Amino acid sequence: MFGLTALGTLHTLISIVAVIAGVTALVRDYEISTGSVLGRVFVIGTVITCLTALVIFEHGGFGLPHALAMLTLIVLAVAYAGERGELGIASRYGAVLGYSFALFLHFIPATVETLTRLPLAQPYLASADDPNAQPIMAVFLVAFLVGAATQLYRLVRSRHLPRPVVDAPHTRPSAAGPLAISYVDAGDVRTIIVSGRMDVSGKESMASELVDLSQASAKVIVNLVAITMLASIGIRALVVTAKGVKQRGGNLVLVVEPGSMVMASLKMAGIDQFVSIVTSEADAERLAAG
Numbered sequence: 158m159f160g161l162t163a164l165g166t167l168h169t170l171i172s173i174v175a176v177i178a179g180v181t182a183l184v185r186d187y188e189i190s191t192g193s194v195l196g197r198v199f200v201i202g203t204v205i206t207c208l209t210a211l212v213i214f215e216h217g218g219f220g221l222p223h224a225l226a227m228l229t230l231i232v233l234a235v236a237y238a239g240e241r242g243e244l245g246i247a248s249r250y251g252a253v254l255g256y257s258f259a260l261f262l263h264f265i266p267a268t269v270e271t272l273t274r275l276p277l278a279q280p281y282l283a284s285a286d287d288p289n290a291q292p293i294m295a296v297f298l299v300a301f302l303v304g305a306a307t308q309l310y311r312l313v314r315s316r317h318l319p320r321p322v323v324d325a326p327h328t329r330p331s332a333a334g335p336l337a338i339s340y341v342d343a344g345d346v347r348t349i350i351v352s353g354r355m356d357v358s359g360k361e362s363m364a365s366e367l368v369d370l371s372q373a374s375a376k377v378i379v380n381l382v383a384i385t386m387l388a389s390i391g392i393r394a395l396v397v398t399a400k401g402v403k404q405r406g407g408n409l410v411l412v413v414e415p416g417s418m419v420m421a422s423l424k425m426a427g428i429d430q431f432v433s434i435v436t437s438e439a440d441a442e443r444l445a446a447g
Contacts, residue, residue, distance in 0.1 A: 168209040169270070172263060175202025179260040188308060189256035191240060192421030196256070200233060203259055210266070221285070222266055229262045240418065242385070253308050253416065261301040268293050311416060336363060340370050346445050347374040348438075352383035355391025364394035371398050375407030376445040380438070382412060387419045392426050399432045408433075410441040 178198040182189045190196040207226040236255025239248040268290060272281040282290055336353040349370050355363060371377045379395065381387070395411070402409040411428075413420045415436040423434060433444050 162213075164209060165213055168206060168213055171202050171209070172206040172267065175199050175206055176260070176263050176267070178202065179256070179263070183257070183260070183304070186416065186421065186424075187311060188253045188416045189260065190252070190416075190418060190421045191237070192418045193425055196421070199256070199260070200237070203229060203233060203263070206263075225262060225265055229259055232259045232262065249312055249417075250309070253312060254305055257301065257305055257308060261297060264297045265294065268297070308416075338363075338366055338370070342374070343442075345374055346376045346378060346442060347371070348378040348380060348441075350380045350383075352385075354386040355384055355394065356386045356388035363391065364397050367394055367398040368401050371402050371409065372405075375402065375405055377402050377407060377409045378412060378438070378441045378445050379409065380412045380441075381419055382414050384419050387422045389426075392422065392428065395423075395428065395432070408445055410435060410444045412436065412438060412441045 175198065178195045179189050182193060182195040182199060185195070186193060189199055191200055207230050210222055210226040213222075232255050235244070236252050236259065238244055239251030239253075239255060242248045244251045269282065269285045272290065272293075273284065273287075274280055336351065336355065339350045341348045341350070347370070349367065351367075367379070371379075377398075379398070384391075399409045410433045411423070413423065413434055413436060420434070423429060428434070433441075435441050435444065
């Protein structure tokens, strides 16, 4: 159907799934990240789409479809390196903007392949080089640029969120290795500031430390803005702490950088279903006091 081979049909179906996953992730999380199921579906689907494209379009020598497929794979590799923090200070920018650019690249071959076949009676495009494709490509490009500008604004803005205070009024050495925990009391609200890695290197002590610090107040804010890694052991520590505060009739609020891997991990684990997660200290203070 539509002049597609079995491989072509599989390629098309996988690319559609990848695009839907990518767009849904952008709408829901404002970015695509492998920290979410949607993000992983997008990345894996896009890789498969690119690899099958190299096979489907191999006839006639190297062409634009080959170049787009290879460019997309390179963009995905850069974005993934950014997620792993391998791009230095540009890591977050590379990850967020890279995955968005990869999604945009989907629409170039998709537009050509679709409109050279549809409508069935008289396809809108006579060929891949038809000038009628240019206005459509321009619309996708503008949409990408607007979206990328919005993401860039959010990334720059997030850098101005409150960060852990190195010389906080109350700082205690953490037995959890590469993890710093401090706290600040303002009235009856205690803010626990955590920075570093909440992963296996933190061991079980991080849970006991958080629980211990949270017992001083029924209104607790845990600032995770400067967390660089949040693994399952860290999530469990937060859950134990939140349950302890709740059992005392209190309220615990998490402050997380918007669009971060930490945010994605917490949502994927379903923590946002029973713990309030906000992106600013002001919102946290309001919810904790309420």
